[in-house]
Amino acid sequence: MYYSSTFARCEVQALAAYNAGLSIEAVQQKYAVSRVAKLGSNENPLGISPNALAALTAAAPLAALYPDQSCSLLRTALAHKLAIDEQRLVFGNGSEDLLSIICRVFLDHGDHVVTILPSFGLHIIYPQAAGAQVIGVPMGSDMRIDVQTLMAAVTPRTRLLMFSSPSNPVGSALTGSELQYIIDHLPAHTLLVFDEAYFEYANGEAGYPDALQLLQNSQCHFIVLRTFSKAYALAGLRIGYGITSDPGLAQLIDRLRTPFNVNRCAQAAAVAALADVQHLTQSVTHVRAERQRMETFLRERLGLNPIPSLANFIFFESPLAADSVNQSLLQQGVIIKPWTEAGYCQYLRVSVGSQQDNSHFMQALEHALQR
Structure with missing residues (x-):
């Protein structure tokens, strides 16, 4: 019996799949949550200019x-x-x-x-x-x-x-x-x-x-x-x-x-x-202010050590396995990205979103770590 993989080059057969993250619709359907904070793909929370x-x-x-x-x-x-x-x-x-x-x-x-x-x-x-x-x-x-x-x-x-x-x-x-x-x-x-x-x-x-x-x-x-x-x-x-x-x-x-x-x-x-320089400036200003608020929360409230970031996301190490933290967050309607590379499996990356979504994430993460 022939399998479809036999048609592909050996390099392609051995490739890992790229983790593109979950959609809002998929999380709502699987976890039955009404509201989702999508903070896994580093998108601009202010939207299009x-x-x-x-x-x-x-x-x-x-x-x-x-x-x-x-x-x-x-x-x-x-x-x-x-x-x-x-x-x-x-x-x-x-x-x-x-x-x-x-x-x-x-x-x-x-x-x-x-x-x-x-x-x-x-x-x-x-x-x-x-x-x-x-x-x-x-x-x-x-x-x-x-x-x-x-x-x-x-x-x-x-x-x-x-x-x-x-x-x-x-x-x-x-x-x-x-x-x-x-x-x-x-x-x-x-x-x-x-x-x-x-x-x-x-x-x-x-x-x-x-x-x-x-x-x-x-x-x-x-x-x-x-x-x-x-x-x-x-x-x-x-x-x-x-x-x-x-x-x-x-x-x-x-x-x-x-x-x-x-x-x-x-x-x-x-x-x-x-x-549209004004929209770009507003987008960057928002991210810098919210990123600082999130980093301060992670450091001072949860005792974590977020890596100082110059981007619109934060990378931090969890005391628990990233997958288990991620599952708890999904159940609370929060999408972030747990890292799966060898040596970094307790790290998670969270995008800087709207004030409301960021607050949702912080509350959900605190609950996940307390559990």
């Missing part, structure tokens, strides 16, 4: 037409904002789409990818799917990236050095001197994929570097990834972008992306969201 919503509505009647495959209006707007050549930009159906394309373009069997642990799951799954070996470098005891150990893991077989800053799931970020150390020790044969999905939340925080400027002043080959899913609140439209060190890298990525990978409505909403 009114300007972006208007642009989305205006674009909807043209949904029968294929979108601009080059994202021309958004490309021009971003290039102006970032003061870079338009030809250095690439666009994807979310930055996850670009991660997948990058791995298919630059990786082959036998190549190595170095990343950090704990890790964003797709930084591991996509390279493995391409046949590469992933070398995970654990963070230091302070849950910060150990740049010396990280660079010591880079070998002549390392094709990509790929990680996020601020880190997902931890929330800590590189300083300017730490990034400069990486730049100074990155060999010419290794491409740096610097995932800044949470850039807008960290930008302007004390000690957070202008990574793009540092990289542009170097001789490194790099791709900086950013997204409209988080601070710009367009997660449901799926649109992300990359800034390459030179147009040649962008051309290689464009060879493997599907021609119309960013839909018309997403492009229109992204142009409007990029211009």
Whole structure:
């Protein structure tokens, strides 16, 4: 008897499934709760910008037409904002789409990818799917990236050095001197994929570097990834972008992306969201205030030790197994993300949501730990 898995490449058969988290509907149905605080996917609790919503509505009647495959209006707007050549930009159906394309373009069997642990799951799954070996470098005891150990893991077989800053799931970020150390020790044969999905939340925080400027002043080959899913609140439209060190890298990525990978409505909403500075400022201000309130509660009320975060989420260790805490929270209508990587199975990541949802989480967590 033949099984469907026999048709797949061996690398795909061995892949772990990505944990995308639960939906509100699924939790309501399973646990019979009337209200759910969805704090597992790092979404913007303020929702879409009114300007972006208007642009989305205006674009909807043209949904029968294929979108601009080059994202021309958004490309021009971003290039102006970032003061870079338009030809250095690439666009994807979310930055996850670009991660997948990058791995298919630059990786082959036998190549190595170095990343950090704990890790964003797709930084591991996509390279493995391409046949590469992933070398995970654990963070230091302070849950910060150990740049010396990280660079010591880079070998002549390392094709990509790929990680996020601020880190997902931890929330800590590189300083300017730490990034400069990486730049100074990155060999010419290794491409740096610097995932800044949470850039807008960290930008302007004390000690957070202008990574793009540092990289542009170097001789490194790099791709900086950013997204409209988080601070710009367009997660449901799926649109992300990359800034390459030179147009040649962008051309290689464009060879493997599907021609119309960013839909018309997403492009229109992204142009409007990029211009709506007020909504972005409100979103970041809300997250910073609520993040501090949640961190203080975890530390002072529950005696926990949340990792200082520059993103819109908090990573913390529980005295109980993360799965058991998570089950108790789900029963109380709270969705967060328990971490399942080896060595981090007592850690949980909670998104910073609305004031009401955050309070719901804090009350539910206190109850879960008391039980």
